[in-house]
Amino acid sequence: MIPDSLTQAQFDTVYNSLSLVIASQLFTAIFLILALPRVLPRYRQAMVIAAVVCGIAAYHYFRIFDSFKGAFVTDAVGGRGTYTQAEGVSFNEGYRYVDWLLTVPLLLVELIAVLALARRVQASLLRKLIPAATLMIVLGYPGEISSTDGARVLWGVLSTIPFLFILYVLFVELTRSLDRQPVAVRALISRLRILLLASWLVYPLAYALPVLGISGADAWVLKQGGYSLADIAAKAVYALIIYRIARLKSYEDDP
Amino acid sequence: MIPDSLTQAQFDTVYNSLSLVIASQLFTAIFLILALPRVLPRYRQAMVIAAVVCGIAAYHYFRIFDSFKGAFVTDAVGGRGTYTQAEGVSFNEGYRYVDWLLTVPLLLVELIAVLALARRVQASLLRKLIPAATLMIVLGYPGEISSTDGARVLWGVLSTIPFLFILYVLFVELTRSLDRQPVAVRALISRLRILLLASWLVYPLAYALPVLGISGADAWVLKQGGYSLADIAAKAVYALIIYRIARLKSYEDDP
Amino acid sequence: MIPDSLTQAQFDTVYNSLSLVIASQLFTAIFLILALPRVLPRYRQAMVIAAVVCGIAAYHYFRIFDSFKGAFVTDAVGGRGTYTQAEGVSFNEGYRYVDWLLTVPLLLVELIAVLALARRVQASLLRKLIPAATLMIVLGYPGEISSTDGARVLWGVLSTIPFLFILYVLFVELTRSLDRQPVAVRALISRLRILLLASWLVYPLAYALPVLGISGADAWVLKQGGYSLADIAAKAVYALIIYRIARLKSYEDDP
Amino acid sequence: MIPDSLTQAQFDTVYNSLSLVIASQLFTAIFLILALPRVLPRYRQAMVIAAVVCGIAAYHYFRIFDSFKGAFVTDAVGGRGTYTQAEGVSFNEGYRYVDWLLTVPLLLVELIAVLALARRVQASLLRKLIPAATLMIVLGYPGEISSTDGARVLWGVLSTIPFLFILYVLFVELTRSLDRQPVAVRALISRLRILLLASWLVYPLAYALPVLGISGADAWVLKQGGYSLADIAAKAVYALIIYRIARLKSYEDDP
Amino acid sequence: MIPDSLTQAQFDTVYNSLSLVIASQLFTAIFLILALPRVLPRYRQAMVIAAVVCGIAAYHYFRIFDSFKGAFVTDAVGGRGTYTQAEGVSFNEGYRYVDWLLTVPLLLVELIAVLALARRVQASLLRKLIPAATLMIVLGYPGEISSTDGARVLWGVLSTIPFLFILYVLFVELTRSLDRQPVAVRALISRLRILLLASWLVYPLAYALPVLGISGADAWVLKQGGYSLADIAAKAVYALIIYRIARLKSYEDDP
Ligand SMILES: CC1=C(/C=C/C(C)=C/C=C/C(C)=C/C=O)C(C)(C)CCC1
Ligand SMILES: CC1=C(/C=C/C(C)=C/C=C/C(C)=C/C=O)C(C)(C)CCC1
Ligand SMILES: CC1=C(/C=C/C(C)=C/C=C/C(C)=C/C=O)C(C)(C)CCC1
Ligand SMILES: CC1=C(/C=C/C(C)=C/C=C/C(C)=C/C=O)C(C)(C)CCC1
Ligand SMILES: CC1=C(/C=C/C(C)=C/C=C/C(C)=C/C=O)C(C)(C)CCC1
Ligand code: NA
Ligand code: NA
Ligand code: NA
Ligand code: NA
Ligand code: NA
Ligand code: NA
Ligand code: NA
Ligand code: NA
Ligand code: NA
Numbered sequence A, B, C, D, E: 001m002i003p004d005s006l007t008q009a010q011f012d013t014v015y016n017s018l019s020l021v022i023a024s025q026l027f028t029a030i031f032l033i034l035a036l037p038r039v040l041p042r043y044r045q046a047m048v049i050a051a052v053v054c055g056i057a058a059y060h061y062f063r064i065f066d067s068f069k070g071a072f073v074t075d076a077v078g079g080r081g082t083y084t085q086a087e088g089v090s091f092n093e094g095y096r097y098v099d100w101l102l103t104v105p106l107l108l109v110e111l112i113a114v115l116a117l118a119r120r121v122q123a124s125l126l127r128k129l130i131p132a133a134t135l136m137i138v139l140g141y142p143g144e145i146s147s148t149d150g151a152r153v154l155w156g157v158l159s160t161i162p163f164l165f166i167l168y169v170l171f172v173e174l175t176r177s178l179d180r181q182p183v184a185v186r187a188l189i190s191r192l193r194i195l196l197l198a199s200w201l202v203y204p205l206a207y208a209l210p211v212l213g214i215s216g217a218d219a220w221v222l223k224q225g226g227y228s229l230a231d232i233a234a235k236a237v238y239a240l241i242i243y244r245i246a247r248l249k250s251y252e253d254d255p
């Protein structure tokens, strides 16, 4: 699916998108660490995990960025020409699944942690969410690297089962536990879940592109841009909402 | 607009300007973090954001610096010759817009945060300033990368609308909320707004250069130098004034 | 035992496994440091050592990763070809023994430290575990670099003696000291020892592969993957359980 | 003034001097940050600035070091030959002025800050010292890059005026404000001013070398070594005396 | 004395030794910083200096490591061949003296600082130890870079005078001041001095090798390994004993 060549504008768009993600994730992580003392100790676990998630994402985007820079080359003066695939270097998309394997379960832990629910409820939710998230990623990977549409569809469908289960837990089961949260917090959690839903849907969509017959350099550039925005939304913006919830709850607990 | 060649003096001027910005932004960020305990908790949010803004700028200037070093080459002994554009490497100006997209809204948040206004007033100001700042950058980008004067003017004018709106909010609306600030703080805020106005004007000016028919290596070198000084003023010096306001207000609140 | 060539899929698998370990170890270390204030001072020594161990592992995997990237090359466009060994660069497995020499004793110190046993008991256990761990690694090394099966078996058997002694101390001697630990902690310690046993067994197994006649690119890739998973289990996951023990004991001591 | 060639001994001397400065500045900065809690809050501003100054110097010496390594090359086996200027790479001395522009004013702020004088006196001294320091560097630069002796002398003389003014303020005006400082502190301040005088004199001296007709590889190597020692004295050793003053005053204020 | 060629086993041994030192020094430094809050403020100065010393050593070993990697090359596939000296790159041993110049005096300061002797006694000891240590390194350097045995012996003997003086101060003078230290501390200090003696002797021994006619690749590899172990003993292990003394004394002072 990696295009054979990119125009300079396409190359620069991907390049700048990837760099935007690095800056967003790295400095959100730093912000969260510096802001730790501003929330009560009981909400710091969520903030620390959010910082770690953004840090991991920054690390992976550094690698993706370097991989991209090496993988497409041109010999036009000033880079004003067509970029083609380099010899001996591949653009490694596998990084993304490595990243998801680590960060997707943590994103769910982060959400549950900030709510500071009763220990028993919390444990029960995590026992469902973490395995489901891991399963979703693990089942998607063989489809991603398969070369036939059939395999891609099969593994995609299998992966979608835990995905739907996660959504069920978040939108149905979790709701039952929210009645003891302050009203303003409930509003923020709604926003958080909508952000989660909207950004997470980008990934199965991008996964489906080859099956839908959408390919070529433009589609690929769009996909990279889409991943970039989704990653910023699903990790950095998400973390900032987590931070706002933690601030609000800190204030409610100890005005 | 990137010149085909630079003299050694021009190359060195840009090189040294870019390095000056890296050092300024990076160490202002470090200074702000080390100075955090010197202001009251309620002003630390502004300081943390200021540190993050300078950190993001340092990151982008690292990239711009590397991009510049790679993009102009000479084969003269000791580098004492003419530098021409390298093959296969471009000087990527797009970084700047990526930087602005992240930092310009934050610069406004920083300013509002340090005033510690009533929560309602603060929220109302930010609801105007953040979208306007984002719009200003997003509308300017298509003009920046367009190749015709017409498009550049059109998008420039569109981008100027939110720019003027920001200035209106800062110089008119905000003034109304300042009567409860200590006198010395009001003086510093005036200085801050003047610094903001003077440094921000550099960006639309640089944007207008091609339309004004100003081009060539000298103009380009001047533009890079202008950006560098404006970025130091608009982020690092600005942050140091924010710090002084935070110190002063900390002292007023708890002498 | 290093294969002469790797397919792209094999190359990518090793590449992604090594990167996964870097991210896991580095961010576990950062997490532990950020989580330090969440446990009582008396358990922080264990957490600090756990963070240092994960940090050392991250450092070594950075080097292993770079060594691997340099050691296998292809000239196929987009890296879609066979990777062969590069000229002038070796894939250096010696790093692993350097890593073990530093981290394996520390993993045992970490475990003893978190229990906060009586000073005398603690000292007595460490006086057995640390020399045994060091001996185990030092005796294994000559076998690893020997070229004959005989030497490999001999040194392997010698190295296994301290290995068994460590297991004896952990599963028999240590058990006697656990009766004063809270029930929940004892359950966690059991889990920790099982994790330790399961992950540590991977190393002598990988060591035995050449003697068992298992060789070739597939076996080698499997070994690298196995090492990677074992290292994550034996250091990062292990550290997180140490953290949970420290949290639980902190809560028991000062509810 | 950059020599066409260096012997290996000359190359190694410069190389090792530059590396010595990096290590000195970087670890003095780290030491100062780690030692911050050992002085009273009112003296931490001086320490933080001292740390920032040493950090900026370390950053610039990293760049100077890399620039030097790239700028002189040999093709002798084991580097045992004559090093000549490389093609396409220059040894950039401009870094030094960029460094001075940032750090020389800060060195004076550092000194005034540690004295914790009355706010009014402090402001009055800084209003003289900071502009003078900036002027001194800015006026020296055109002379440094000029190619004629005449221009060098002219700008050098102009730059010397603010230099003498700084010395006047430090040795005459400041003395008047020292009568309320403890005796031991006054002794340290004397030592600090002598160190400042001795190390700062190195810079105009190095500046005068070409006018004095001193040139060639040996003089150049000596100049690099002189700069290195002066920079260590004027920033790192200076910072450590600032730290001792801060410690002493902390003890006097709160024994 | 640098050998013309190395076998792969020799190359790998040096390579792994140098990497072992980097990991040991870097993570000892990090450990000491993280462990700072575990000792009383009065012992933190010693710990901070110990951390800085290990940090400086890590920095220099990074450079030595890179220098070594560049200085020996092979073109054998998989690096399985003879490594010869590269063109244009030297293995720079001078780093070591730069390192010693900074760290050897600090190692002595570290030892005196942890004892927390009376201010007067401490100052008197340091006034002897610091100049002697500096002199020892400075006098040894001309011998190290001289090419004749005569010069090497002469400077070596001169350098040995301050060396013996340091030992006299540590083993005779210092002993007189130890009677007020707790018994357990005195035992640790004895161990520390023996470690110091044993590890420091490695350096003059390595210095004497050429005079003793010991040369060739094997001797050189042994020397590098010896330096590596001595550096770990003299800095990292030494620092950990300093930490144990600080812990013990903290406990005695405030049980
Ligand atoms: C349902 C589905 C998938 C879901 C992926 C998701 C939901 C990924 C989320 C990633 C996140 C949140 C990253 C954050 O940066 C796959 C694996 C593509 C395979 C096809 C089916
Ligand atoms: C009005 C206007 C513009 C304004 C840009 C500004 C105001 C940028 C500010 C950047 C800052 C403050 C950076 C800090 O480092 C554009 C986009 C050039 C397009 C033309 C019209
Ligand atoms: C018994 C035995 C061995 C044991 C190795 C072990 C137990 C290593 C553990 C490493 C760990 C825990 C690393 C953590 O990341 C050797 C040396 C292979 C040699 C053969 C016999
Ligand atoms: C008087 C004079 C000069 C003074 C320079 C000085 C005083 C520089 C100080 C630098 C320091 C303190 C650096 C610290 O690292 C110039 C500009 C060479 C130009 C010639 C006249
Ligand atoms: C007596 C003597 C020497 C002593 C060197 C020493 C004692 C160095 C200690 C270094 C340390 C402790 C480094 C720590 O990492 C020289 C200079 C080789 C020259 C020959 C005579
Ligand atoms: Na490229
Ligand atoms: Na991702
Ligand atoms: Na260049
Ligand atoms: Na900018
Ligand atoms: Na490769
Ligand atoms: Na390992
Ligand atoms: Na060179
Ligand atoms: Na300088
Ligand atoms: Na090499």
Ligand code: NA
Residues within 6 Å of the ligand: E057, E096, E099, E100, E231
């Ligand atoms: Na050394």
